[in-house]
Amino acid sequence: METRPDLQAGSTNYDIVIVGAGPVGLMLSTCLSRWGYKIKHIDNRAEPTPTGRADGIQPRSLDLLRNMGLKSAIMAHKPARVYEVAFWDPPKNGKGIVRTGTWASCPSFIDARYPFTTLLHQGLIERVFIGDLEKNGVQVQRPWTIAGFKSDEKENPEYPVEVRLEHVDGTASEVVRAKYLFGGEGARSFIRNQLGIGMTHKDPISNVWGVMDGVVNTDFPDIKMKCTIHSDHGSIMVIPRENNMVRLYIQIATSTDPDFNPRKSATVEEVQASAKKILAPYTIEWERVEWYSVYPIGQGIADKYTLDHRVFLGGDACHTHSPKAGQGMNTAFLDALNLAWKIHLVERGFAVRELLTTYEPERKDVAENLLAFDNKYAKLFSQRPPAANEVQAASQNATKDSDDNEFIKTFKESCEFTSGYGVAYKPNSLNWSESHPAQSHVIHPKGTKLRTGRLFMNADVTRVVDANVVHLEQEIPLNGSFRIFIFAGKPAVTATALKDLASYMSKKGSFYSSFLRPDVDAVSHHERHNPHSWFFSICTVFAAPRSSVEISRDLPELLARYREHVYADDRWDRRALDAQAAAHAKMGLDQEKGGVVVVRPDGYVGMVTELVEGSGTVDALNQYFGAFCTKKLGETMAQL
Template identity: 80%
Template sequence: MATHADRRYASNKYDIVIVGAGPAGLMLSTCLARWGYKIKHIDNRAEPTPTGRADGIQPRSLDLLRNMGLKSAIMAHKPARVYEVAFWDPPRGGKGIARTGTWASCPSFIDARYPFTTLLHQGMIERVFIADLEKNGTQVQRPWTITGFTSDEKANPEFPVTVQLEHIDGTSSESVQAKYLFGGEGARSFIREQLKIGVKHKDPIAHVWGVMDGVVKTDFPDIKMKCTIHSEHGSIMVIPREDNMVRLYIQIASSTDADWNPRKTATQEEVQESAKRILNPYSIEWERVEWYSVYPIGQGISEKYTLDHRVFLGGDACHTHSPKAGQGMNTAFLDALNLAWKIHAVEGGLAKRSLLETYEPERKDVAETLLDFDNKYAKLFSQRPDAASEASAASTSSSAAEDNEFIKAFKSACEFTSGYGVAYKPNELNWSPSHPAQSHVVHPASTKLRTGRLLINADVTRVVDANVVHVEQEVPLNGAFRLFVFAGKPAVTAQALRDLAVGMARRGSFYSAYARADADAVSHHEHHNPHSRFFTVCTVVAAQRSAVDIPRDLPALLARYREHVYADDRRDRRVPDAAAPAHAKMGLDQDRGGVVVVRPDGYVGIVVSLEEGTATVDALNQYFGAFSTKKLGETQAQL
């Protein structure tokens, strides 16, 4: 689905050089390769991660992988699925350990499609991305490394970045020119060091962790669950894996220890003996150890993610933290996704170059929250003996007293670890009262959508084929903004819909200003981008599917997206009495409707009421005008 003509650059010129083929580098590369960019992607390892490393895919990341069409290839490896976390502690007045409670991984108050954590070896996940990359004509060049780079927009405005690359055995090297350079090289980033960007240590406490993947024989009943085990002999974390494997994390040393030494280590046998003591009275024997590693880790955050908005960092190069909450790979994915679509918007000509300035604050803020959370996570349960059972109550009961601080903290922790808690702050993309788009139609009081957060999930029925679908998944990750027109009842909103279509079609609107030059030649099989590479339009009608007649009920502009017209007729247990459940979940009146702009990465940009006249399109023009390269909708604005 390359949306750009093949780049006909000189052989040493690229849109981007990506260093590192871990989760961050691969997500960026996969997106940009799909959207038609020319990529030089290198990694200093001879092959993808063979064992160990990250393995946790959080619920929101699974949504993203599905949106990319990669979920089924991941699930084909039969990963472990963690639905619950169990807490084990010394029993009151007894010996050994006892389960003190369990905690849903992703409790039902979070409306997740996949309410579990998926555990799979990082190498298998990398290979799924690599296969997709190769389908789009991009190969990861291995084992190659970066030896130097310069960035000078004045000297070379089109390809300002020059990068020196070398085979790791030193036998060959090349110099390439690019528009961008991305460092997804992990915690010891060469690019970050060359840029002299410091790492701030949020919490001065550092730890040495031992981690072991293997197959065990045990009578410990929760070996297939994620467990936090505290005992008088120390603490351990259990995480189930694919292929009957289990991962054990064990804290070997802490900078709070009297004899703290960041180079303290432990042998495999010592860790196994330690695990035996901690799990007592249960037995544990190793049948096979796949991977064992000891590593010191502190909480660090990169002071900058970029200096010049040409050379960017993401993933572990920007943030390090404990492995306990399984956030590393997920945060790396979202760093890269955030950058990918912004590069596309700028290079495709939709957005001003300054849009790239939103990458660092949006993602650095998430990293700060992650590090705060990482600190709290350990304390949350160690402080209160009844914490686990309270959490258990909180996760199953929606009426739990909200004023209990612990329950609040627990809920926000669940939201955060599931990936649904990411909340981008107001800026030109995420509407707020200080955004240039200001009118009575913006952000209707009833809406339950929050700008800077994910679109709420809802089932709808696709009109053309009666398929029941997840509305938030209907636009694939195509780099386009998603316009969800919640059309309400067509009999009531007919004029407003016509006015919306007229306004969108008008010269100088956000929509017409970025129309495809080849729009007239586009095949009628093009479902997502018939008019513009930067917008995909979905219309949700508050009616039963059989009552919807697309050409009769919708203006031609909306009807052109016939594969994206839906009936809001699927019962939802969260709004059991709603006639139009998807409208109700979004908090949009079915007699009025609304337009929801969703950023290409799935976060809500703005919500606008659907009104007769020009106000709706005016507000949309103002929204997009805040970052578009062209002045939008001047004509209407003056009406």
């Protein structure tokens, strides 16, 4: 990135002040620090989370962590992996509990790389981010808190936000200016309160939960599985953890109880006694309790995520819900990611400031869905078990009839959502639809199976230069750039289209020519991802065997420059058994003529176009990017 004079040591001007070093703050900080921004990051805790709290990394979040190069550091802690969820209920006749079914937590209809939930103590996850931040020179300032702020673009258009920070014991304070302020302080957000943003409660019911992490000795056979257990003595949820630990969630009180008291509590011993009753006839004893907490929780969603697009909120400051679906940290990660690259695109001069207005609707919609899901799920979970005649006889294989159980039905329907693959951003300038300004007939060709606003599909391909088998969707790291995937079909068929693509990209006024790096002529030949521009990275995928692809012959020079991002779609895929080119086929792209896919920096599909001869494809790309870019694109095409 460019060297910037405002990044000098000693200046109290920052690109962003981030308050809170939980998952949302750390993800935002990590992204922006990698992309060269100056960050003040504070947290009012003296240390990262020592025990307990959120611990579920969903499949899509693991994709994201891998894309950031952080997955192996997470996996080094040997987290538990949940592949299946077991349901236990009272038997039709008799006492105790029986397993009434098990379901994949990320079933194969979801084409996930990692079809499991990864369970690891939040503090270990935080430390992975903190370690990465330190490599980029960012130190979380602890224990510091925010004491006040104001935001005024008129007073200071460049650094409109003034923030007052204080050591928690009041012994020190400082005032800094920033372009942005981010509140990732959790449910009791000071910034949200100061802004006067209210919380709306989707459901008036609130619950008091007990949660206990510990090491147990039990003959309950599913102690290493995620389980939801309903019994005549109450309900618990079992979640395996790293280091032989298990987490139990137990509901202590609910606002529908006649004598509900939101301050109701329970001791460790009371919760253990309860768990023993629920698990009978199985036995359970605790060898060690690592963490125990009781907390009341209701569903809430912030009315706004920002007022002025300078001060933003994310994570638990925006949405609270029951912990059981394991969505908190994952939603927080994706809030931060969504905001990070939009700030980046605006601050680097690629996108108009209005791009920031897409943060709230995209993420608030996800939070609404989460709460609707949680509401339905939590209610079912809190209910007394269904009547005996509704309960399925314990069966070894889950039967079709199990769908009659509303709880299981909800769970199954929600798999895509809980795995993180259900996020579907609605049409806007980034997510093409029929009402998008880009309206070429080559856009969104018939047959495409990619859906704009949803994650790009996974695909195995062979990298041409080194014959490595790679995960195409992971080939561009999280670099803040748009990802342009040129599915180039058969080289003999698309030769002219590729030549034309490069040629029209090179013309003045194209998305390519308009956003070249200022140092484009001095870029090292080792630069793989951004040799031309920080705005985009390019991958080309031929529907041909690797050994038949000759990069210097089959690609025009501009595209050949991305030689380490040229692939052969020659891998076998169980999901496209009959296809010659499985990745093309899975995505519904023509195996001869190919197509071009624009993927947002966060991995969601922005637009799909045909790959055609002439200017059509570049025209479509210019129209798409032109909908939110700072420069008018493609206007001069006709003349050139």
